[in-house]
Amino acid sequence: MNKFSYFCLSFLLMSFAIHAQEQSAAKKGHTNTNKFKQLYDEFSTPNMFRSASGAPGPAYYQQQADYEMDIVLDDKNAKISGFETITYTNNSPDELKYLWVQLDQNQRAKDSKSPLIETSGVAPVMFPNAFTKEYMQEPLERGFNILEVKDESGNPLQHMINRTMMRVELPKPMKTGDKFTFSIKWWYNINDHVMEGGRSGYEYFPKDGNRAYVIAQFFPRMAVYSDVEGWQNSQFWGRDEFALPFGDYEVNITVPADHILDGTGELTNRKEVYTKTMMERYEAAKKSFDKPVLIVTQDEAEAAEKGFSEATKTWKLKAENVRDFGFATSRKFILDMMAVKIGDKDVMAVSMYPKEGNPLWEEWSTRAVASTLESYSRMTFDYPYHKAISVHAKQQGMEYPMICWNYGRPNEDGTYSDRVKYGMMGVIIHEVGHNFFPMIVNSDERQWTWMDEGLNTFVQYVAEQDFGEKYPAALSPEDKHFPSDRGPAKMIVPYMGGDQDFIAPIMTKGLNTYQFGNNAYGKPATALNILRETVMGRELFDYAFKEYANRWKFKHPTPEDFFRTMEDASAFDLDWYWRGWFYTTDWVDIGVKDVKKYYVSDEPNAYMKKIMEERGIKKKQLKPLVYLVEEGSEDFKASMKKKSLLENSKPLQDYIMDNFSPEERKSIKEPKYFYNVTFEKPGGLVMPIIVKYNYTDGTSKEVTYPAQIWRLNDNEVSKAIASDKEIASIEIDPNEETADIDTSNNSWPRKTEQNDFDQFKEKIQG
Amino acid sequence: MKLVKILLLVCTLSFFSFSAVHEYYISLTQIEYVANKKSVQIISRLFVDDFENALRARYREDLTFGGQEETENIDEYVERYIKDKLTIKINGTKANFTYIGKESDIDIVKCYLEIEGVERIDSFEVTNKLLFDLIEEQQNIVKTKINSNQKSVILIPQKDTAVLKFN
Numbered sequence: 001m002n003k004f005s006y007f008c009l010s011f012l013l014m015s016f017a018i019h020a021q022e023q024s025a026a027k028k029g030h031t032n033t034n035k036f037k038q039l040y041d042e043f044s045t046p047n048m049f050r051s052a053s054g055a056p057g058p059a060y061y062q063q064q065a066d067y068e069m070d071i072v073l074d075d076k077n078a079k080i081s082g083f084e085t086i087t088y089t090n091n092s093p094d095e096l097k098y099l100w101v102q103l104d105q106n107q108r109a110k111d112s113k114s115p116l117i118e119t120s121g122v123a124p125v126m127f128p129n130a131f132t133k134e135y136m137q138e139p140l141e142r143g144f145n146i147l148e149v150k151d152e153s154g155n156p157l158q159h160m161i162n163r164t165m166m167r168v169e170l171p172k173p174m175k176t177g178d179k180f181t182f183s184i185k186w187w188y189n190i191n192d193h194v195m196e197g198g199r200s201g202y203e204y205f206p207k208d209g210n211r212a213y214v215i216a217q218f219f220p221r222m223a224v225y226s227d228v229e230g231w232q233n234s235q236f237w238g239r240d241e242f243a244l245p246f247g248d249y250e251v252n253i254t255v256p257a258d259h260i261l262d263g264t265g266e267l268t269n270r271k272e273v274y275t276k277t278m279m280e281r282y283e284a285a286k287k288s289f290d291k292p293v294l295i296v297t298q299d300e301a302e303a304a305e306k307g308f309s310e311a312t313k314t315w316k317l318k319a320e321n322v323r324d325f326g327f328a329t330s331r332k333f334i335l336d337m338m339a340v341k342i343g344d345k346d347v348m349a350v351s352m353y354p355k356e357g358n359p360l361w362e363e364w365s366t367r368a369v370a371s372t373l374e375s376y377s378r379m380t381f382d383y384p385y386h387k388a389i390s391v392h393a394k395q396q397g398m399e400y401p402m403i404c405w406n407y408g409r410p411n412e413d414g415t416y417s418d419r420v421k422y423g424m425m426g427v428i429i430h431e432v433g434h435n436f437f438p439m440i441v442n443s444d445e446r447q448w449t450w451m452d453e454g455l456n457t458f459v460q461y462v463a464e465q466d467f468g469e470k471y472p473a474a475l476s477p478e479d480k481h482f483p484s485d486r487g488p489a490k491m492i493v494p495y496m497g498g499d500q501d502f503i504a505p506i507m508t509k510g511l512n513t514y515q516f517g518n519n520a521y522g523k524p525a526t527a528l529n530i531l532r533e534t535v536m537g538r539e540l541f542d543y544a545f546k547e548y549a550n551r552w553k554f555k556h557p558t559p560e561d562f563f564r565t566m567e568d569a570s571a572f573d574l575d576w577y578w579r580g581w582f583y584t585t586d587w588v589d590i591g592v593k594d595v596k597k598y599y600v601s602d603e604p605n606a607y608m609k610k611i612m613e614e615r616g617i618k619k620k621q622l623k624p625l626v627y628l629v630e631e632g633s634e635d636f637k638a639s640m641k642k643k644s645l646l647e648n649s650k651p652l653q654d655y656i657m658d659n660f661s662p663e664e665r666k667s668i669k670e671p672k673y674f675y676n677v678t679f680e681k682p683g684g685l686v687m688p689i690i691v692k693y694n695y696t697d698g699t700s701k702e703v704t705y706p707a708q709i710w711r712l713n714d715n716e717v718s719k720a721i722a723s724d725k726e727i728a729s730i731e732i733d734p735n736e737e738t739a740d741i742d743t744s745n746n747s748w749p750r751k752t753e754q755n756d757f758d759q760f761k762e763k764i765q766g
Numbered sequence: 767m768k769l770v771k772i773l774l775l776v777c778t779l780s781f782f783s784f785s786a787v788h789e790y791y792i793s794l795t796q797i798e799y800v801a802n803k804k805s806v807q808i809i810s811r812l813f814v815d816d817f818e819n820a821l822r823a824r825y826r827e828d829l830t831f832g833g834q835e836e837t838e839n840i841d842e843y844v845e846r847y848i849k850d851k852l853t854i855k856i857n858g859t860k861a862n863f864t865y866i867g868k869e870s871d872i873d874i875v876k877c878y879l880e881i882e883g884v885e886r887i888d889s890f891e892v893t894n895k896l897l898f899d900l901i902e903e904q905q906n907i908v909k910t911k912i913n914s915n916q917k918s919v920i921l922i923p924q925k926d927t928a929v930l931k932f933n
Contacts, residue, residue, distance in 0.1 A: 120902070121924045418833035419814065419872055476833060485872050494794065494811070499907060499918045515792070757798070757807040760878050764867045 035686045036576045036711050042583060043560050049227040054564025055551045062556055064089040065222035065247040072254045073329065075211065078202060081187035082219050088181075090174040092225060097173050099180070100225075100233045101166040102244075104217035105188050107236045108198065109143025113163065114238045140189070140196070144220070147185040157182055164236040166220065184220045199398040200405075205332065205354070208305045212333070212354055214393045214405045216326035217242065224444065228558055234446050240510045241445035241452075244323040246554060251318075255329045257311035258304050260296055262335070262352055262389050263327025264401045265319030273315050285337035286346065292336040292366040298355050304331040319401065321554055323442050326400030328352055328391040336362060340370035343382035347373055353392035360410050360424060364474060365390045368425050371470055372432040375463035379542065380436050380549035388435060390428050397427045399434030406431055418476050422483055425474060429467060430460045441552045448559055449510030454524025455562075461487030461529060489534075489739040492518070492526040496587040497741030506582045507559065526739060527581040534737045535688060535707070536572055544569035576686055576707060586684030588738050591745025592691075592730050593716065598628040598674035599640040600649045605629050624651030628674060645670045671722035677730065677748075678718040683741065686710040689717075692734040695725040702734070791816065791904045793896050795852075799887055799912040806856070806881040808863065810848065812896060814875050820900045821847060831870045844868055848877055848896070855891040856884060887912055893927040 046052035048059035069084040090096055107114055126134070149157045149168060158169040174180055190213065193201030200216040224232040224243040232243040255261055261273075271279065278295050285293035296304075309331075319325065332354035339346045351365035369390050373383045389403040396405035408424020410416035436459070438445055438452035445452055461484050468475055468482030475482065485491060495503070495518040502514040506524050513519040532541040547569040548562055563578045580586055604612065604619065605627040612619070626649050629635040646653040656665060679689050689705040709717050721727070732746040740746060754762070795810040814831050821829045825843045830836060837843075845865040854861045866878035894906040906921040910930060919928040 121922070126902075415835070417830060417835040419831075422872055478833075483872055498794075499909070499920075501918075502907075502920070755798070755807070757809055757878060757880075760869065760876075761866050761880070764878075 034711065035580065035714060036573075036708065037579075039563070039575045039579060039583075042579070043563075044228075046564075047227075050558070050561060052564065053568040054548070054561045054566070055568075056555055056561075059093070060555070061091040061093070061227070063091055063222075063225050063245045065245045067219075067247060067249045067251070067325070069219060069249070069251045069325075070254075071219075071251060073213065073215075073256075075256050075259075078190045078192075078211065079187060080190055080215065080218060081185075083183065083185050084219055085181060085183045086220075086222060087179055088174075088222060089179050090176060090225075092227075093176055094225075095173045095175055096170065096225070098170055099168045100223040100231045101168055101184070102217075102221045102223050102233075102236065102242075103144045103146070103161065103164050103166050104221070104236050104242075106143040106161070106164045107238050108191055108196070110139045110141070112143070117237065140191075142189055142191055142196075144186050144188050146220070147187070148183075150183050152181045152183075162235075165223070165233045186220060188218075190215070193396065194394050199396070200326070203394050205356070208332070209308075210305050210330060210332050212328070212330035212393065214326075214328045214391055214396060214398075216324070216398070216400050219325070221324070222247075224556065226444075226556055229444065229447070232444060232446055236446075237511055239516070240447070240449060242324065243444040243446045244442070246321050246323050246442065249317070249319040249322060249325050251325060251327075252314050252316050253327060253329070254312050254314045256309045256331065257313040258307045258309040258331045259313070259329045260301075260304075260331065260333040260335055260352065261315045261327060261329035262350060262391075262403065263315075263317050264322055264325045264403055265317035266386060267315065268318050269314075269316045273313055282337065285348070286339055288337075289339050289341065292338040292349075292351070292362070294334070294336045294362075296333065296335040298334050298358060298362075301332055301334045302355060307331060322385075322401040323439055324400050326403050328389075328393075328403065328405070330354065334358070334362070336366050338366045338370055340373055342373055342377050345382065345386075347383055347385070348387040349373065350387055350389040351391075352389065356409055357392035358410070359414055360408060360416055360421060361392050364421075364425060364471075365392070365406075365428060367471060367474075368428040368467060369432050371467045372429045372463050373435075375466040376433050376436045376459055379459050379462060380441070380546060381553055383435065384440065384553075385435070388432050390432060397431055399431040399439065401435065401439045404428075404431035404434065421474075421476075425467065425482070426460070426464060426484070429463050430456065433460050433463060436549065440554060441549050442554070442556050443552075444556065444558070447509060448507075449513075449516075449520035450506050450524040451557075451559060451562070453520045454506070455528065457486050457521045457525035458528040460484075461525060486522045486525050487529045489526055489530050490736045492522055492739050493741050495522060496585075496739060500585060503585045505585055524582070527577075530738060531566075531574075531577060534690070535574075535577060536570060540570040540572060541566075544572075580685040584684065587741045588685045588687050589681065589683030589740055589742045589745075590687060590689055590732055590738070591680050591682070591742075592677065592732055592748045593680040593745070594676075594678040595727075595730060595748050596676040597631040597727075598676065599631065599636070600645060600652065600674070601627045601629045601635065601637075601640065602648070602650045602652075603627065603635065605635045606633065624654065626652050645672055669722075669724070671724045673723045673726050675721040675723065675727060676718055677721055678716060679732070680716050680745065681710060681714065682745070686714070687738050690733050690735075690738065692731040693721070693723075693727050694729045694731070695723075696728045697725055699725065791897070791901045793894075793904070793906045795892075795894055795896075795906065795908045797890075797892065797908065797910045797912070799884065799890075799910075801886075801913075804882065804884050806854075806861070806863075806884050806887075808852075808854075808877075808879040808881075810852070810877045810879070810896065812875050812877070814870055814873055816897055816901060816904075817875050820897050823900060831875055832872070836870075841865070841868065844875075844877060848879065851895040851898075852879075853891075853893040854881065855889075856881070857886075857888050858891075888931070888933050890930045890932070891927060892921075892930075894921045895923075895926050898923045898926065 048057045051057040066087040067084055069082055071082045073080050088099060149159045151157055160167045191198050191201040192204055194203045200214055202211040202213045204211050222245055224245050249265055281293055281295045333352045335352050337348050337350045340349050349366045349369035351361060353361040369388050373388055377383050385402050387402055391405050393405040394409055395407050397407055398405050406427045408420055433456050437456040443451035464482040464484045504513045504519055510520055532538055544566045548565040551565060567574050640648055686707045688707050689709060692700055692702045694700040730748040733740050793812045798807045800807060818829060818831055821843050829840055829843060861881045863879045863881045866880055868875055868877045890912055892908055894908055896906055897904040908921060909918045913932050917930060921928060
């Protein structure tokens with residue numbers, strides 16, 4: 001080993017030693033806080049029920065609850081009563097001593113604790129009726145009246161009601177594979193959902209004295225028993241939605257004879273409840289794929305709303321493999337239908353709305369339903385049910401299997417604003433989309449609001465864009481795309497850049513989040529959109545997302561099943577992404593901190609001169625080396641700018657001439673400009689660095705450095721860039737696709753960026 | 767009757783969640799002192815439906831934001847309402863602000879206000895009662911960036927004023 005190469009080696013090692021010394025100054029140990037650490041601590045250990053791949057394991061099971069119900073609606077008194085027989089199948093390996101049944105209506109009962117957990121204060125000014133309601137009125141008679149709970153032979157079953165949950169004692173414990181049949185008789189007063197709130201109830205129309213009912217979580221429903229939660233019997237406080245097992249339903253609903261009704265399941269006695277004209281129109285609708293066919297016209301509905309029939313009619317619905325049941329009924333309903341081809345099957349897109357929804361609803365509701373089914377089927381699996389219904393209900397946006405309620409009401413004169421129109425289309429797409437998440441991919445809403453709302457809002461964004469493309473006439477003239485308000489990265493910036501005291505990680509129970517909409521809908525939807533468009537790319541993401549949907553359709557997935565599947569199907573390590581976006585409240589802020597420009601030289605630069613002086617090395621002892629000289633430094637000479645790379649460095653020239661054939665030399669790159677670019681990351685989230693290099697000749701190049709570039713330094717990283725073109729400017733995240741909360745550091749040279757305020761002021765005042 | 771209904775609705779619905787509706791009542795007001803322009807720049811973001819309800823309750827039943835349906839002189843009402851509900855004192859003296867204008871999109875209205883000729887700020891007091899007249903649970907977040915200090919406070923009807931001191 002000659003002296004010089006020894007020197008070179010020690011020189012290399014030296015720089016590491018200096019680095020290590022600086023580190024040890026802190027003198028403090030730590031656990032593994034690397035942002036790329038795998039999620040072993042957060043995730044539970046995979047087991048026979050749930051595999052490490054994210055798929056259901058070989059011992060995966062789920063319970064089944066089948067219902068037979070006779071329901072009677074008392075329209076005059078706004079009361080509903082029912083007799084239901086539940087057959088419960090224990091597929092779990094566990095022995096069950098009792099069953100838990102959900103009594104959601106008790107959340108509205110007089111003794112409900114829901115109002116008690118809301119903090120409140122004295123308002124300085126109140127309207128008299130709000131004051132009266134708050135301080136003077138008795139609460140209304142609401143909640144379930146459970147008349148009897150009996151076994152198959154009619155013997156009463158011991159039961160205990162703890163608010164919204166009822167424990168039913170089993171005569172003998174249920175073993176694996178056992179079935180148990182029991183019945184419940186109940187009634188309750190229906191709430192006015194417009195005045196009292198709630199996801200179901202009625203709207204009263206004072207002008208004609210009618211009610212329109214949207215009825216759901218109206219019957220005692222089995223709770224879920226699973227390998228992850230045991231009994232999911234977390235109380236219903238009013239916010240976190242539902243966890244329900246799959247089962248088959250046979251439901252007979254008796255309503256006034258002049259009502260129009262539809263709900264979850266196949267209508268098995270259509271000929272009994274439809275008129276001959278309705279049947280003919282229904283047959284026509286089955287063959288109409290481009291235009292909704294009116295089954296009940298507005299004129300007919302307006303005539304019906306004057307009737308108030310004393311007679312009744314029973315509508316029979318049968319549904320297989322659904323997780324819930326809901327229905328809507330009124331004599332005010334207009335009904336239209338249109339067929340839509342999903343795979344090799346015809347599905348019926350259905351809308352029911354009072355005349356108050358027109359002209360908006362007849363024009364767009366059923367089309368939005370059909371378009372949604374197409375988009376979601378493409379992103380997941382073919383819609384497996386035979387129909388999807390959109391019901392117009394004031395201020396509602398709520399989903400059940402095959403049926404949902406949606407807002408969007410025009411003014412009385414039939415005019416409507418863009419906001420009402422887009423709001424109505426958006427909510428229909430969202431709620432119909434819920435058929436996929438969580439009605440079929442049946443996550444636990446009580447525990448994880450984001451799993452259905454976030455995933456659904458993400459696909460909603462895709463479906464809204466599709467809808468805008470399919471129906472340009474649905475858009476207002478100034479809009480080129482459907483104006484989605486959730487999905488695009490930059491729309492989540494105000495939330496993620498907001499006050500940390502009022503932000504919770506996505507992995508938080510809905511009830512305990514501060515900004516429910518952003519937390520459970522906006523942020524997860526955006527996170528998935530960024531994952532799809534920016535991190536993974538559509539091809540990898542879409543395959544994995546589809547795999548998740550298919551693995552877990554008609555099953556109960558957990559967040560981990562989703563996280564694991566997305567990696568399993570893509571060979572994309574995403575633990576860092578889940579950790580940052582889902583388990584923390586960190587935000588994205590990446591910038592370019594510094595750019596230095598270099599030329600090559602064959603004269604020792606200041607750096608080398610210092611070493612030579614320290615070590616007493618003479619210039620002639622050095623082997624030929626390539627030196628990089630920063631523009632503007634003392635070693636820099638203006639002449640370097642004019643010369644080519646090889647003209648600037650004789651050692652390099654010699655090396656190339658000696659080691660490459662003339663043929664090889666032709667293809668050798670000869671960059672002229674060298675840059676040291678330093679990127680900074682004030683934000684806690686690790687993300688790819690998307691960089692656009694703009695050159696002085698007007699061309700540009702976009703480079704993405706994967707997120708792993710941050711694995712050894714979470715604050716600052718640099719890159720040496722060799723270029724045959726001169727860089728004029730550098731932009732980070734040029735297309736605003738990462739939700740970077742502070743873009744003032746995103747460009748070099750720093751733009752003296754006009755803030756939002758100055759931009760607006762300039763626009764207004766010119 | 768309509769007003770009363772709206773109020774009642776807003777009060778009673780606040781606890782219940784809807785799968786696609788915003789069900790929290792928050793506004794965000796960003797205040798930045800740009801010393802070299804001697805200007806205090808204010809942007810207030812309010813939910814368009816709540817704001818519309820507040821203006822309708824107070825001034826005119828038909829006031830509407832956004833798109834082609836927007837009421838022609840709605841800016842007059844916006845200015846009147848904001849000047850009524852937002853008060854700022856700089857160094858102990860009530861400051862007059864100019865209403866620059868507003869932008870609205872599907873969900874949110876952004877209002878732009880400016881106080882000019884501010885030489886220095888030793889103390890800054892902001893009272894933000896926006897929408898408190900309509901919504902009991904309204905929370906108004908105020909974020910300030912003054913003399914390179916960033917602060918964030920939440921104002922509620924029971925405590926609608928914040929004072930920041932810079933000495």
